[in-house]
Amino acid sequence: xxxxxxxxxxxxxxxxxxxxxxxxxxxxxxxxxxxxxxxxxxxxxxxxxxxxxxxxxxxxxxxxxxxxxxxxxxxxxxxxxxxxxxxxxxxxxxxxxxxxxxxxxxxxxxxxxxxxxxxxxxxxxxxxxxxxxxxxxxxxxxxxxxxxxxxxxxxxxxxxxxxxxxxxxxxxxxxxxxxxxxxxxxxxxxxxxxxxxxxxxxxxxxxxxxxxxxxxxxxxxxxxxxxxxxxxxxxxxxxxxxxxxxxxxxxxxxxxxxxxxxxxxxxxxxxxxxxxxxxxxxxxxxxxxxxxxxxxxxxxxxxxxxxxxxxx
Amino acid sequence: xxxxxxxxxxxxxxxxxxxxxxxxxxxxxxxxxxxxxxxxxxxxxxxxxxxxxxxxxxxxxxxxxxxxxxxxxxxxxxxxxxxxxxxxxxxxxxxxxxxxxxxxxxxxxxxxxxxxxxxxxxxxxxxxxxxxxxxxxxxxxxxxxxxxxxxxxxxxxxxxxxxxxxxxxxxxxxxxxxxxxxxxxxxxxxxxxxxxxxxxxxxxxxxxxxxxxxxxxxxxxxxxxxxxxxxxxxxxxxxxxxxxxxxxxxxxxxxxxxxxxxxxxxxxxxxxxxxxxxxxxxxxxxxxxxxxxxxxxxxxxxxxxxxxxxxx
Numbered sequence: 281x282x283x284x285x286x287x288x289x290x291x292x293x294x295x296x297x298x299x300x301x302x303x304x305x306x307x308x309x310x311x312x313x314x315x316x317x318x319x320x321x322x323x324x325x326x327x328x329x330x331x332x333x334x335x336x337x338x339x340x341x342x343x344x345x346x347x348x349x350x351x352x353x354x355x356x357x358x359x360x361x362x363x364x365x366x367x368x369x370x371x372x373x374x375x376x377x378x379x380x381x382x383x384x385x386x387x388x389x390x391x392x393x394x395x396x397x398x399x400x401x402x403x404x405x406x407x408x409x410x411x412x413x414x415x416x417x418x419x420x421x422x423x424x425x426x427x428x429x430x431x432x433x434x435x436x437x438x439x440x441x442x443x444x445x446x447x448x449x450x451x452x453x454x455x456x457x458x459x460x461x462x463x464x465x466x467x468x469x470x471x472x473x474x475x476x477x478x479x480x481x482x483x484x485x486x487x488x489x490x491x492x493x494x495x496x497x498x499x500x501x502x503x504x505x506x507x508x509x510x511x512x513x514x515x516x517x518x519x520x521x522x523x524x525x526x527x528x529x530x531x532x533x534x535x536x537x538x539x540x541x542x543x544x545x546x547x548x549x550x551x552x553x554x555x556x557x558x559x560x561x562x563x564x565x566x567x568x569x570x571x572x573x574x575x576x577x578x579x580x581x582x583x584x585x586x587x588x589x590x591x592x
Numbered sequence: 593x594x595x596x597x598x599x600x601x602x603x604x605x606x607x608x609x610x611x612x613x614x615x616x617x618x619x620x621x622x623x624x625x626x627x628x629x630x631x632x633x634x635x636x637x638x639x640x641x642x643x644x645x646x647x648x649x650x651x652x653x654x655x656x657x658x659x660x661x662x663x664x665x666x667x668x669x670x671x672x673x674x675x676x677x678x679x680x681x682x683x684x685x686x687x688x689x690x691x692x693x694x695x696x697x698x699x700x701x702x703x704x705x706x707x708x709x710x711x712x713x714x715x716x717x718x719x720x721x722x723x724x725x726x727x728x729x730x731x732x733x734x735x736x737x738x739x740x741x742x743x744x745x746x747x748x749x750x751x752x753x754x755x756x757x758x759x760x761x762x763x764x765x766x767x768x769x770x771x772x773x774x775x776x777x778x779x780x781x782x783x784x785x786x787x788x789x790x791x792x793x794x795x796x797x798x799x800x801x802x803x804x805x806x807x808x809x810x811x812x813x814x815x816x817x818x819x820x821x822x823x824x825x826x827x828x829x830x831x832x833x834x835x836x837x838x839x840x841x842x843x844x845x846x847x848x849x850x851x852x853x854x855x856x857x858x859x860x861x862x863x864x865x866x867x868x869x870x871x872x873x874x875x876x877x878x879x880x881x882x883x884x885x886x887x888x889x890x891x892x893x894x895x896x897x898x899x900x901x902x903x904x
C-alpha cells in the first residue's frame with residue numbers, strides 16, 4: 281500500500297496521508313510510519329500515479345491511493361482538483377473512497393538554538409504567509425514566498441542560517457530536524473483542509489476504505505459519517521437547479537455542499553458539484569438519484585465514502 | 593470621468609474599460625479614447641481608487657468607476673474579486689452599476705518585420721499560455737510566464753528581439769506598436785470575461801450607468817438585459833439553500849448564477865453569491881427579496897444594473 285500526495289515530504293498532504301492511514305487502519309502499526317508515501321509535484325501527478333497503479337497490482341504488487349485537497353475552511357474549494365477528478369473519473373473511473381479532515385497548524389520553525397527575537401527572514405507558501413500576516417507584521421520580518429511549506433522548512437534546515445525560519449506543519453519540523461519557535465501563529469483559529477482519498481475501481485479499495493459498509497462499523501475513536509459526491513449538468517432552462525434541489529429535498533436527502541464550475545465548451549453554462557449526507561446505497565438516496573438521472577443531462581457519482589472527522 | 597482597471601495599459605481590463613465607455617456612452621466620443629484610465633497593480637487597488645474618489649467629486653472633480661473581472665467563461669469565477677466586493681460593499685457601500693462582456697481574443701504579437709517561423713520564445717500570463725497550449729506546442733517555442741499579458745507585449749516591444757513574441761489582446765498591439773503574427777490561437781473558441789463596473793453610492797452613477805432605468809432605454813446597437821447580484825447567508829439547517837431557491841422560483845425570479853464561498857470565521861459554513869435576471873425594483877423581485885430577508889441570516893444586494901452583451 282502506497283499513499284501519493286502533492287508536495288515535499290512533511291507537507292500537509294503528507295500529514296493527511298498519515299492521518300488517513302491511522303483512521304482507516306491501512307497499516308497494522310497505528311502510527312503508520314511504515315505506510316509508503318509517494319510525494320508528487322502536482323495534483324495531476326498524484327492522480328496519474330493512482331491511475332497507473334492498477335496493472336501493477338494485478339501483477340501482485342501494492343496499489344496506490346491518492347490524497348488530494350478538495351477544500352480549505354478559509355480559502356474555499358480547489359477548483360483545479362474538482363476539474364481533475366471529473367477528468368480522471370471519466371477516463372479511468374477513479375473513485376473517491378474516503379475523506380479526512382486535516383487541521384492546518386502553522387508553526388514558526390527554526391534551527392535548533394535559534395531564538396525568535398533574532399529571526400530576520402521567514403520562508404513559506406504564499407497562502408501560509410497570508411494566513412499568518414498579523415504575526416509576521418508584529419515580528420517585523422522579511423518574508424519570502426516558497427512553492428511549498430515543507431520545501432521551505434527543508435531549505436531553512438539545509439541553509440543552516442539561524443536568522444532564517446519557515447512556516448510549516450509539525451511533520452516538517454520532525455522530518456527536517458527543526459524546532460518550533462512559536463505555535464498558534466495563524467490569524468484564523470479554525471484552519472483545516474479536507475482531503476479526498478482516491479483509488480481505481482478495480483482495486484480491493486473500490487469498497488470504501490477499511491471495508492466498513494456503514495459508519496457504525498468504522499473503527500473508533502474517530503468521528504465518522506457517510507457522504508456521497510456527484511457531478512450534475514442540468515437542462516439550460518430557468519429553475520433547473522431549483523428542480524434538482526427539490527428532488528433531494530422531497531426524498532429527505534441533505535445536501536452539504538454545492539459548487540458551480542463553467543462548462544468550457546459552452547460559454548456561461550455550469551456544471552454543479554454536490555455532496556450529500558449518507559451512502560449512495562440508502563433507499564432514499566437511490567430513489568433521489570434515479571429521479572435526478574431522468575432530469576439531468578449528465579450525472580456522475582464521484583464516490584460514496586466514509587468521512588473521518590478526527591478524534592472526538 | 594476616470595475608469596480604473598487592474599493591469600498594464602493594453603490589458604483586457606483596459607479593453608473592457610473602453611467597451612464600457614462606448615456601451616454606456618460615458619464619453620461624447622464613442623471611441624472613448626478620451627475617457628481617462630487608471631491602470632492599477634491589484635484588484636484591491638482598483639476598489640480603493642473607487643472608494644476614495646467620492647470626496648474629490650464633491651469638490652467638483654471627476655469620479656472614478658472601477659472595472660473588475662468577475663468571471664471567465666473557461667476558468668470560472670474570480671473568488672478573490674467576490675470576497676473584495678463584499679468587503680467594499682460593507683465598508684463603503686460600493687455598488688455594481690453595470691456589466692460588460694469582454695471577448696478575450698488572444699493574438700501572437702511580434703515586432704514589425706518579425707516572421708512567425710523565426711519566433712523562438714513567447715511571453716504571456718500563465719493563463720493565456722495555458723489557453724494557447726496547442727498552438728504553442730505546434731510552434732515548438734519556449735514559453736516564459738509574465739505577470740500580465742499587456743506587460744509581456746510591452747516587454748517584447750522594448751527588447752526589440754525579433755525572435756521574441758507575446759500573447760496579448762489587440763489593444764496591447766496598438767499601444768506598443770506590435771504586429772499580429774497569428775490570431776485565433778486559443779484552444780477554446782469561446783473565451784470571454786465578464787467585468788463589473790463599480791462605483792460609490794453617493795455619485796450620480798448610483799443610478800445605473802447611462803441613466804437608463806430599463807433595458808429598453810439603453811443605447812443601441814448593443815444587446816441589453818437587467819441583472820441583480822446579492823450575497824446570502826442562510827440558517828445552518830438541512831434544506832436551507834433549497835428553501836431559499838424555492839422563494840425565487842415561487843416568485844418567478846430566474847437565477848442565472850450561484851457560487852458558494854466559505855465563511856472564514858466559521859469552518860465549513862458557506863455564503864452564497866447569486867445573480868438573478870431583472871431589476872431589484874420589479875414587483876416580483878421585491879416580493880422575493882422581502883420574503884428572503886425574513887429567512888436569511890444576512891442578505892446584501894451588491895447591485896442591480898444593466899448588462900451589455902455586446903453588439904449583435
